[in-house]
Amino acid sequence: MRPARILAPALAAAAVLSACSTAESDTASGGDVTVTNCGQEVSFPSPAERLFVNDGNMISMVLALGAQEQVAAVSSVQRDRPVLREHYGDSVDELNDVAKTYPSRETVLAQRPDVVVAGWNYGYDETKKLTPASLGQHGIDAYVLTESCRQGAGSARGIVDPWTALRTDLRNLGAITGREDRADEVVADIDERLNALEAAPQAEEPPTIFLFDSGDKTIFSSGNLGAPQAIITAGGGRNALDDLKDTWTEVSWERLASAEPDAILFVDYPPQTFEDKVRILKEHAATKDLEAVREERFLNLPYALWTSGPLNIDAAEQVRAALEGWDLVPEAS
Numbered sequence: 001m002r003p004a005r006i007l008a009p010a011l012a013a014a015a016v017l018s019a020c021s022t023a024e025s026d027t028a029s030g031g032d033v034t035v036t037n038c039g040q041e042v043s044f045p046s047p048a049e050r051l052f053v054n055d056g057n058m059i060s061m062v063l064a065l066g067a068q069e070q071v072a073a074v075s076s077v078q079r080d081r082p083v084l085r086e087h088y089g090d091s092v093d094e095l096n097d098v099a100k101t102y103p104s105r106e107t108v109l110a111q112r113p114d115v116v117v118a119g120w121n122y123g124y125d126e127t128k129k130l131t132p133a134s135l136g137q138h139g140i141d142a143y144v145l146t147e148s149c150r151q152g153a154g155s156a157r158g159i160v161d162p163w164t165a166l167r168t169d170l171r172n173l174g175a176i177t178g179r180e181d182r183a184d185e186v187v188a189d190i191d192e193r194l195n196a197l198e199a200a201p202q203a204e205e206p207p208t209i210f211l212f213d214s215g216d217k218t219i220f221s222s223g224n225l226g227a228p229q230a231i232i233t234a235g236g237g238r239n240a241l242d243d244l245k246d247t248w249t250e251v252s253w254e255r256l257a258s259a260e261p262d263a264i265l266f267v268d269y270p271p272q273t274f275e276d277k278v279r280i281l282k283e284h285a286a287t288k289d290l291e292a293v294r295e296e297r298f299l300n301l302p303y304a305l306w307t308s309g310p311l312n313i314d315a316a317e318q319v320r321a322a323l324e325g326w327d328l329v330p331e332a333s
Helices: 056-064 078-094 105-110 132-136 162-177 180-199 227-234 253-259 274-283 312-325
Strands: 031-037 040-046 051-054 071-075 097-099 115-120 141-144 208-212 219-222 248-251 263-268 298-302
Touching: 031 162, 040 141, 040 162, 051 056, 056 078, 056 115, 056 162, 078 298, 097 105, 105 132, 132 141, 141 162, 162 180, 162 227, 162 312, 180 227, 180 312, 208 219, 208 227, 208 253, 219 227, 219 253, 227 312, 263 274, 263 312, 274 298, 298 312
Parallel strands: 051 071, 051 115, 071 097, 115 141, 208 263, 263 298
Antiparallel strands: 031 040, 219 248
16 A cells, blocks of 8 residues: 655656757747647747746746756745656755745846746736736736636636646746757657556546645635646546536635545645645544545645646646555556
């Protein structure tokens, strides 16, 4: 039996994805490139020379592409620095870190980027007046994380399945940074590992998995268009919220209790610690008697593994290992 609680990220294929040996730009001369972003054709300078990148998952995309020397500044990297260092080496420590949390518009503008890489609820924020439109007024192009693309005028996010969203972003950012060949390599590695997971023996009925980001009056989790859907499914489970056409969203405690999950997975994300979350589950009337809670079928993984990025495949492999360890799926040979 494998240990039920796995805290360290897997390092499989880290050498393949490592950006320590920076690849040379695939684009020899400057110009513009047009990509489809959130359903719109958008032009960017290529290769972009001064990227501002927010959040660990999008920083991991840039590092996986070997484009760190094209990054003028990053923000919201603190919580993910250890896991990024494990996968991409010391290059993460060389990035110009200008904001511990989501940046203000003034912070972004001060870095004079040519392209900003962020997402809705991943840095872009109307209340802060930090949006693709406001950046455009300053001559700065803005790339939107595909997972965060909004569905029409509503608040729901996500317009394609999560693996497609990830492949799209890697290839688009590969074009923007002039590293198309590297992007193809990263996508090929992800697909090879994904195929191996899909070929593994599966349970007759996939175990139900609930992702617990944080919880108080409600629970923050993820529906069928967020990266956790892709991760849990590839790992051999079923997302308890696979009927919600949204990415990251809030649900009630009753929704968690009624799902009767076989295991509960956590996003290692402040301000609630892993220990805080476990204590809440063990004390809350709606969850204290759930089998997953009683048996402590818990898996805690870093934020950068759960949010859309190249480390999603590492998360899927760790989910598969945990489910095998709990005898919820057959052991792979």
